[in-house]
Amino acid sequence: MNDQVSDLRTDGLPEWAPGLTQIPYWLFQREDVVEAERARVFQGATWNFLGLAAEVPKPGDYRCTWVGDTPIVMVHDDSGEIRAWENRCAHRGALIAVENQGNAKQFACVYHAWTYDQAGTLTSVAFQKGIKGQGGMPKEFDICQHGPRKLKVAVLCGMVFASFDHTICSIEDYLGPEILARVQRVFLGRTPKVLGRFTQALPNNWKLYAENTRDSYHASILHLFFTTFKINRLGMKGGIIVNHHGGCHVSWSSNVMPKAATDDYSGIRSDSGYQLADPTLLSGFQEFQDDITLQILSVFPGFILQQIQNALAVRQMVPRGPDKADLHWTYFGFEEDTPEQTEVRLKMANLMGTGGFISMEDGCVGGFVQRGIAGASDEEALMLMGGYEADSQDSRVTESSIRGFWKAYRSTMGI
Ligand code: FES
Ligand SMILES: [Fe+2]
Structure with a gap:
């Protein structure tokens, strides 16, 4: 423990029990946490x-x-x-x-x-x-x-990263070989071209969104669109990769449903019978050299690379105090795309973002948490799905990658 850490403790931060499964709510509420994050996380040894x-x-x-x-x-x-x-x-x-x-x-x-x-x-x-x-x-x-x-x-695959720490390891080492390969599989050596951008105001602490993107367990429960149109179910082939420091992850799935899939859907909403007026919304083209239809990749602290079928986007989190954040989305395709492929990407962009058929719920559920914990600074969230560790797992019924975020966070913050 260094001197700065002692200072922070004496500055009055409450105790936090060791481990990755109990996350105290004061982390999402305190101004002094925001200040410590600015210095240690964002201006510290991170990309x-x-x-x-x-x-x-x-x-x-x-x-x-x-x-x-x-x-x-x-x-x-x-x-x-x-x-x-x-x-x-x-x-x-x-x-x-x-x-x-x-x-x-x-x-x-x-x-x-x-x-x-x-x-x-x-x-x-x-x-x-x-x-x-x-x-x-x-x-x-x-x-x-x-x-x-x-x-x-x-610069990695046309994405620009920066660090205040000039002694930090390379971006490649920071990601580790498995996450790096998952970045490269999206770009395939092509030249990115911006298709559009927007900013989504989130009514919650940035870390609640960092948790949400690493939370593969919620996708087929919160996002009815996923299950209704069979884009993503937990029974599909998929998994979680968590890197060596925990802060970077990949959640992936392919739309292959194993024969023996036995999802426990008791208590969650069932398919509605709704149909799309324009089913071509989901008509993609074969783009990748595998059958992965959904890959969400995060880089600690605040970056997400999204592949949902052919909808590709980068997302940048900007904290705005303890209970607000801006999420900057940039949709992209490639210079090599045909006009038809660009059209597909633009149409599929409707799945995500502020009013996206899938992700609009993510924009409000963080606010539900922020409001729910208002009077409970000393209480804590439970992060026990899939065990106690921050390891890679074949199941997506896990909170392993969220524990990975907290592992990286604890070590970067020194708490
Ligand atoms: S020149 Fe005076 S603030 Fe920049
Ligand atoms: Fe979500």
């Missing part, structure tokens, strides 16, 4: 998704994004590198880039025109020498000593 390289295709292109709730600028510089730096002027803290995206050789802060290059290095200070020998900065002022924090950047 954070910034966006797709396809969003900054040309030299000078930039896009504003976040690591946790820290504003970040992602820039494609003139040498072809992707750079990332904190969007905070070294003078008095204003945003340096104020447009969501654009193209720039350099960035001048609107407040007093301190200017930065594409790598986020401070290059000039307006009126540094004052006017006519009066005013200006002290002669000891060294421009090289000032500037926003720069991040380490890694």
Whole structure:
């Protein structure tokens, strides 16, 4: 345990029993937890998704994004590198880039025109020498000593990740070989092309959404659309992969139903008899070299790569205090797609997102938890499905990957 951890304890965080199966509700409610997460999780030794390289295709292109709730600028510089730096002027803290995206050789802060290059290095200070020998900065002022924090950047399959920790391991080692292979199976060496994006406001702590994406157990219970149209049942062939530190996972299924499947559907809602007015909503094309129709992949702390049939998306979580978060969705296809394939992807995009036939429930169930725990800071959630560990399992009737999230969280937070 390091000094910082002792400080946090003495700052008044309650005790948390060891293990991964009891998750106290104060974790989703306290401002001091939000602050500790900002420093230790998001600005600590983690890889954070910034966006797709396809969003900054040309030299000078930039896009504003976040690591946790820290504003970040992602820039494609003139040498072809992707750079990332904190969007905070070294003078008095204003945003340096104020447009969501654009193209720039350099960035001048609107407040007093301190200017930065594409790598986020401070290059000039307006009126540094004052006017006519009066005013200006002290002669000891060294421009090289000032500037926003720069991040380490890694690009994997056209996805840009960044870390405040310049000593962090490679993104490949962070994922581990099994998760890395599952990333590569989605991209297959193709060039991503953005199809659209939107932001979903979540009425809950970001960790409740991190749990939800790792919770394969809820899918065929909460999401009636899944079972009604037979997209995903727990009896289908599938499984869970959890990586070495627990924070990255894959939940996958293929629409192959084993002969001996004996789902216990007692007590859950049954098929409704509803039919789709346009059944082509679910008519996909054979895209992958396997029969996996659903793969949800997470990267600790706040990233999700989604493949639901041919609907591909990346999702970035941005905490907004203890009880709110923004979820930024970017749907994508590939430059190699035919127009018909793009059409299929756009149609299938209706399954997910804020009003998506499947995922609209995920947008509100986190709010149900946040409201349900309002008076129960000292109580705790139970995470016992599938045992006590955070291991890979052939069954999806498990909370193993959620325990994986908490394993990574505990070790990153030092609590
Ligand atoms: S705050 Fe940016 S130049 Fe003053
Ligand atoms: Fe869900």
